[in-house]
Amino acid sequence: xxxxxxLDTLQRRxxxxxxxxxxxxxxxxxxxxxxxxxxxxxxxxxxxxxxxSVPYLDKDEADWELRTYVLCEVLAWRGVWNSEVRxxxxxxxxxxxxFGLPYYGRWITAAAKTLVDKGLISVSExxxxxxxxxxxxxxxx
Amino acid sequence: xxxxxxxxxxxxxxxxxxxxxxxQSYTRGRTGVVVDHRPEWLIPEDEAWxxxxxxxxxxxxxxxxxxxxxxxxxxxELDTLESEFAEGWLVPAEGGRR
Numbered sequence: 001x002x003x004x005x006x007l008d009t010l011q012r013r014x015x016x017x018x019x020x021x022x023x024x025x026x027x028x029x030x031x032x033x034x035x036x037x038x039x040x041x042x043x044x045x046x047x048x049x050x051x052x053s054v055p056y057l058d059k060d061e062a063d064w065e066l067r068t069y070v071l072c073e074v075l076a077w078r079g080v081w082n083s084e085v086r087x088x089x090x091x092x093x094x095x096x097x098x099f100g101l102p103y104y105g106r107w108i109t110a111a112a113k114t115l116v117d118k119g120l121i122s123v124s125e126x127x128x129x130x131x132x133x134x135x136x137x138x139x140x141x
Numbered sequence: 142x143x144x145x146x147x148x149x150x151x152x153x154x155x156x157x158x159x160x161x162x163x164x165q166s167y168t169r170g171r172t173g174v175v176v177d178h179r180p181e182w183l184i185p186e187d188e189a190w191x192x193x194x195x196x197x198x199x200x201x202x203x204x205x206x207x208x209x210x211x212x213x214x215x216x217x218e219l220d221t222l223e224s225e226f227a228e229g230w231l232v233p234a235e236g237g238r239r
Binding site for chain 2: 040041042045047048081082084085087088091092
């Protein structure tokens, strides 16, 4: 989307120039109480944290996103979980996955992990199914 | 039986949270006014672990003035923000009813 002021472009450039956090998270021998408090901050509680604005993208849900939504609702209907369990499971993914995945990517990853956690599928079954789908797609292309 | 009526001034407790909660950090210790009631429901801290024996509490919609939430708020004085809280997160504010 074209921005006459070039503000979007500027903001993206500034984001790219932002310095990396100075504290390396590398299983330190000790941490301060302040660091511990920051580390156990619940991930989705982002209100009030400073951040740059994100360009608004006027897009519809992709098929995989709608299918993810329906799948998660059906899992709730069958008593596997509820929306609050899903939100907690998203937090449990950890900061890298939570902020690295698209919105519905978080949903489907949390759904897969919950199904494994509850013993409803095994991680090997899930991996084998992913490999089978990949093989089918590669054969088709 | 509900503890708070519409119009009551309430303060959000600044309690420790672990792993999951729905009480935004920026509301902790802040005071607002109850503007609506929401039905009783399993509190998020129990619902998030699907505890069938979890605690059920009444919920409230609390309205804050934005200038009370953000120390460097530059918007209008009449700007407000509303959020929902389980009863256990709220205590009567100093000064009581508005």
